[in-house]
Amino acid sequence: MNECKQSNLGLNKIIGFYAMKKTQQPTFTSVLSINPYKETYFIGTSGKLSQSKSMSFSKTQYTMSFLNTNDFLTALIGVSKNIPDDDLAFAIENKVYEELALDMAIEYNIQFIESGHQLDEKERYFHVFIVDPLTMDETFEESIEKIKYLDQIVPVPLLLKGLYQREIVTEVGVHCFIYFQDNDAFFTIYNDQEFVYTKSLKYSIKMMHERFCELYGEQVAFGLFMELLSSDGLASENKEYQRDLIKLFGELFLHINDVLTYAKRAFELETIDQIYIGSQIGAIAGLDEYSQTYLGLVSKSFDFDYGFDTNGVYVDQVHQMMHIYTMTESDERYECNFSLYPRPPKFMQRASGKLISIIGIAVVVAFAYPVGFWGLTFAEELNKSLLDTEFNEVHSVKTTREATINLKTIEKNAVNKLVEAEQSELDRQMNTLTKIHDVKVNYPMKAKLITEFAGDLNKYGVKLQKLTYNEKEAFKGFTFHMVSQRDKQITRLLEYLTKKKTSRFHFILEEITFDEEKQRYLSEMKAVLK
Numbered sequence: 001m002n003e004c005k006q007s008n009l010g011l012n013k014i015i016g017f018y019a020m021k022k023t024q025q026p027t028f029t030s031v032l033s034i035n036p037y038k039e040t041y042f043i044g045t046s047g048k049l050s051q052s053k054s055m056s057f058s059k060t061q062y063t064m065s066f067l068n069t070n071d072f073l074t075a076l077i078g079v080s081k082n083i084p085d086d087d088l089a090f091a092i093e094n095k096v097y098e099e100l101a102l103d104m105a106i107e108y109n110i111q112f113i114e115s116g117h118q119l120d121e122k123e124r125y126f127h128v129f130i131v132d133p134l135t136m137d138e139t140f141e142e143s144i145e146k147i148k149y150l151d152q153i154v155p156v157p158l159l160l161k162g163l164y165q166r167e168i169v170t171e172v173g174v175h176c177f178i179y180f181q182d183n184d185a186f187f188t189i190y191n192d193q194e195f196v197y198t199k200s201l202k203y204s205i206k207m208m209h210e211r212f213c214e215l216y217g218e219q220v221a222f223g224l225f226m227e228l229l230s231s232d233g234l235a236s237e238n239k240e241y242q243r244d245l246i247k248l249f250g251e252l253f254l255h256i257n258d259v260l261t262y263a264k265r266a267f268e269l270e271t272i273d274q275i276y277i278g279s280q281i282g283a284i285a286g287l288d289e290y291s292q293t294y295l296g297l298v299s300k301s302f303d304f305d306y307g308f309d310t311n312g313v314y315v316d317q318v319h320q321m322m323h324i325y326t327m328t329e330s331d332e333r334y335e336c337n338f339s340l341y342p343r344p345p346k347f348m349q350r351a352s353g354k355l356i357s358i359i360g361i362a363v364v365v366a367f368a369y370p371v372g373f374w375g376l377t378f379a380e381e382l383n384k385s386l387l388d389t390e391f392n393e394v395h396s397v398k399t400t401r402e403a404t405i406n407l408k409t410i411e412k413n414a415v416n417k418l419v420e421a422e423q424s425e426l427d428r429q430m431n432t433l434t435k436i437h438d439v440k441v442n443y444p445m446k447a448k449l450i451t452e453f454a455g456d457l458n459k460y461g462v463k464l465q466k467l468t469y470n471e472k473e474a475f476k477g478f479t480f481h482m483v484s485q486r487d488k489q490i491t492r493l494l495e496y497l498t499k500k501k502t503s504r505f506h507f508i509l510e511e512i513t514f515d516e517e518k519q520r521y522l523s524e525m526k527a528v529l530k
Contacts, residue, residue: 069200157198162324173273180279233285278302
């Protein structure tokens with residue numbers, strides 16, 4: 001279970017209410033994803049995504065946003081395995097303040113997920129995310145003014161888990177995700193589909209624009225730069241633009257290579273199996289090829305098909321990953337929520353609601369006893385009537401289906417008998433055809449071969465005492481039992497046969513014996529078909 005816990009104890013109860021567990025999950029008709037940095041909003045409903053120019057509060061709308069990597073700190077913290085789960089949040093919070101030298105006067109929002117890659121006999125390791133509450137207020141101030149509540153705020157690297165859970169990325173191994181945004185660029189590593197490391201790169205799209213203008217020597221409009229990246233990319237027809245873009249991305253990938261080197265060393269990664277690289281403006285032409293050439297690693301475009309109907313409009317990958325996150329079960333995703341703006345509890349879970357409910361229950365109890373027996377009797381009779389009706393319907397369906405099954409069984413048996421009869425007739429005819437084939441093909445062939453051998457025997461004055469033909473696994477051919485006046489007649493015959501017929505036969509003659517009584521030479525020769 002990918003569980004993220006929050007060490008800000010004052011927020012546990014409020015945020016825990018919106019943990020979106022299966023048993024408590026409220027019903028929403030749509031999901032609103034919010035990019036607070038660009039002020040873009042997408043509404044998802046029934047598998048469709050559509051952009052909204054503004055946002056407004058709705059009780060039936062689930063709201064979700066994210067934090068860029070440059071808005072939070074992250075660290076790998078180890079704590080003793082002897083600490084019980086109930087005290088983990090407190091222990092991790094103390095260790096975070098101590099190891100990262102945080103300002104004790106600020107109550108940071110601290111959350112964590114357990115790491116499965118660091119194995120230790122004495123300690124458990126956790127990826128910790130730390131956010132300054134002032135950063136939260138500055139980032140989401142405008143959103144809260146319009147919609148009052150934010151149900152979920154997730155660190156952007158943890159949204160990538162949905163790519164694996166929804167089988168959008170099916171490969172396993174060490175994967176690096178690089179994504180450029182207007183004000184940030186995140187670098188994230190997953191190993192065997194689990195989070196390992198993330199870092200904010202210094203080359204956001206705006207930083208790229210500033211550096212490009214420096215290299216080009218004059219100011220280029222930001223809109224023109226964005227159009228240049230999205231349309232031509234590194235393959236721009238303007239040679240001066242292309243030259244400076246290549247310089248820019250050379251510096252960028254030098255920075256990425258440094259981060260890769262650090263991550264591989266810090267987390268003991270032997271290699272990076274794949275890199276997915278992209279931007280919020282869509283695929284940059286030639287970027288993945290440049291990455292593969294520069295870094296020497298397999299690189300693909302960070303531009304996935306999430307299965308949403310977008311009416312042909314490009315939607316930022318982060319927006320789509322937020323909607324994937326809301327569609328993923330809580331035990332299959334990193335359940336991290338930085339939101340300080342939850343919805344209030346339902347009326348019956350507030351103090352005033354509980355008081356009113358107690359008064360109502362007391363009134364109901366006062367009147368419940370006299371009418372209880374009547375109500376139970378009526379309910380049982382009604383239930384019995386409904387069950388009788390249902391039984392009659394089910395019994396009728398059962399009877400009809402049994403009759404159909406019996407009929408089909410009879411038809412099946414009849415068909416099986418016909419099939420068996422046809423198969424028997426087919427086997428009989430096949431045997432007949434096989435015999436006919438043997439008579440027409442094999443017998444004449446043997447006769448022809450015997451005639452040829454008879455001519456050869458006569459040619460060298462060798463007589464045939466006995467001839468046999470055998471077909472076995474180890475031997476297929478003729479066996480000649482020969483008689484001659486002289487042994488040279490047999491040897492000359494063998495010499496002739498080995499010269500003329502070795503392409504079709506292999507001849508075996510082990511010995512020539514002399515019958516003193518009959519004054520004849522005897523020999524057995526085998527002609528083995530190849």
